[in-house]
Every structure is written in structure tokens, then in C-alpha cells.
Amino acid sequence: MRSKRSLLLKVITYAIILMWIIFTIGPLYWLLSSTFKPSSEAIGYPPTLFPKNPTLQNFKNLFTASRFNFYSYGHSFIIGCGAMFISLLVAMFAGYGLSRVHFKGKQIVMTTILLFQMVPILATLIPLYQTFSRYGLYNTHLGLMLIYATQTAPMNTWLLKGYFDTIPYSIEEAAQIDGLSRLATLYRIALPIAAPGLSASTIFAFFKAWNEYMVALTMTSTVRPYTVELYRFIGEQGDVDWSLLGTAALIAVLPVFILFSFFQKYFIIGMSGGAIKS
Numbered sequence: 001m002r003s004k005r006s007l008l009l010k011v012i013t014y015a016i017i018l019m020w021i022i023f024t025i026g027p028l029y030w031l032l033s034s035t036f037k038p039s040s041e042a043i044g045y046p047p048t049l050f051p052k053n054p055t056l057q058n059f060k061n062l063f064t065a066s067r068f069n070f071y072s073y074g075h076s077f078i079i080g081c082g083a084m085f086i087s088l089l090v091a092m093f094a095g096y097g098l099s100r101v102h103f104k105g106k107q108i109v110m111t112t113i114l115l116f117q118m119v120p121i122l123a124t125l126i127p128l129y130q131t132f133s134r135y136g137l138y139n140t141h142l143g144l145m146l147i148y149a150t151q152t153a154p155m156n157t158w159l160l161k162g163y164f165d166t167i168p169y170s171i172e173e174a175a176q177i178d179g180l181s182r183l184a185t186l187y188r189i190a191l192p193i194a195a196p197g198l199s200a201s202t203i204f205a206f207f208k209a210w211n212e213y214m215v216a217l218t219m220t221s222t223v224r225p226y227t228v229e230l231y232r233f234i235g236e237q238g239d240v241d242w243s244l245l246g247t248a249a250l251i252a253v254l255p256v257f258i259l260f261s262f263f264q265k266y267f268i269i270g271m272s273g274g275a276i277k278s
Contacts, residue, residue, distance in 0.1 A: 095160030
């Protein structure tokens with residue numbers, strides 16, 4: 001009886017996993033296959049699982065399309081790297097301070113930081129637009145960097161604090177006795193040990209900025225990242241060249257997919273480790 005229940009449980013578990021794999025990988029495969037289909041086949045019915053006549057014409061059309069600005073990829077890269085650096089810098093010092101400095105009201109501060117993470121960015125979009133327009137940050141790389149950094153810094157602060165908590169303070173005390181300052185101790189002792197958490201924080205901050213759309217649409221007019229430029233493939237009458245749009249989306253997703261493939265181990269270890277330690 002137990003063996004039948006165990007077998008049934010395994011079958012259900014594997015069935016759920018298989019459904020989840022199809023649910024997550026299916027859209028990515030459809031995106032990939034659409035890039036090698038002519039437009040007529042991409043929107044044809046019944047849909048084809050594999051391209052009948054594979055073609056690279058979509059890539060040629062994309063690179064010659066006047067309505068798509070390839071400088072947007074450069075904007076996305078600059079904004080993503082800048083937001084990542086600011087978020088990591090703030091989270092590193094804040095996490096280390098919350099881990100090592102004990103003061104009255106510390107728990108309130110930590111809870112407040114966590115509450116900031118829960119505030120949806122769309123709820124603050126109008127005040128941000130007014131403020132950034134007044135101070136010359138509208139339609140700038142720096143403006144988007146600051147917005148995206150504030151979105152990820154609270155989470156990264158909690159993550160890094162969890163890692164710093166696992167480092168025995170006696171190690172840092174020994175380093176300070178040897179003549180290292182508090183800042184040097186952070187860079188030479190604490191950060192190398194917390195490397196998985198730093199990796200996870202870096203990837204999280206970069207991906208958050210790389211994939212965002214609504215803020216970039218509202219806060220820019222010319223310095224627009226690729227997520228906004230992709231929308232230009234949708235015509236005024238709602239007509240869409242799905243093959244061309246899929247090709248542009250694939251080129252945008254490919255660098256992120258490659259980067260995550262190389263660093264997924266550090267990201268998973270960093271996220272799970274920081275969450276458990278916190």
C-alpha cells in the first residue's frame with residue numbers, strides 16, 4: 001500500500017514538474033522558432049511547431065529596419081551596469097553596518113528597509129516624474145539608474161546582511177589588531193567571504209534594470225532602453241510583424257540568458273544562503 005502511494009506521489013510530482021517545464025520553456029521555444037519563420041508562417045493557422053522553411057531573413061530585416069534604434073541596447077547596458085553598481089554599493093555598506101553595529105531601533109530600521117521593497121514603483125511614478133523633471137534627471141541615464149537602484153537596494157541589503165552575519169567577528173577583530181582599518185577589513189575580509197551574496201546581488205540588480213519597461217517609457221523620451229524600443233514594432237493600428245518582433249526580442253534576451261547560464265550557480269547559492277541566514 002505504501003509503495004503504491006509512493007509511486008503515485010512520484011508520478012504526480014514528475015507530472016507537475018513536466019507541466020512547469022513546458023509552461024516556462026514553451027514561450028522561449030516559440031520565440032526562438034518564430035525568428036526562423038517567414039511572417040506568413042508565424043501568424044498562420046494551424047501553428048507549426050517547427051519552421052517549415054527556416055530562414056534568416058528576419059535578422060536581415062531587423063538590422064535594416066528604420067523603426068528600431070540599436071543604440072537602445074547601449075542605453076540598456078549603461079543603465080543596467082550603473083544601477084547595479086549603485087545598488088551594490090549602498091547594500092554593501094548598509095548590510096555590513098546592520099550586521100556589525102548594534103543600536104537602538106535597529107529592528108525598526110530593518111523593517112522599514114523591507115517595507116520600501118514592497119512599495120510598487122508605479123505608485124511613485126508621478127512624483128518621480130515631477131521631481132526628476134525639476135532637477136534635470138528626466139531622460140537621463142542617471143535618473144533611471146537611481147530609480148532602479150532604489151528598487152533593488154533594500155532586497156540586496158537584507159541579502160548581504162545575512163551573509164555578513166555568518167562571518168565570525170573574531171576574524172575581523174584579529175585583522176584590526178594587525179592594523180587594518182574598519183573599511184580595509186570590510187574589503188579584505190568580509191567581502192571575499194560574502195562573494196556568493198555579492199554575485200546574487202549583482203545579477204539581481206542588473207536583471208531588474210535590464211528588463212524594466214514602464215518606468216523607462218515614462219521617464220525617457222530619447223535615451224530609451226531596448227524594452228521601450230521593442231514596442232515600436234507594434235503599429236498604430238495594432239498590426240504586428242511577429243517574426244520581426246520575435247527576432248528583436250531574441251537578440252535582447254540572448255545576452256541575459258548567456259550571462260545567467262554562467263552565473264546561475266552563484267545566483268542560486270547567494271539567494272538561498274542569504275535568505276536562510278537572514
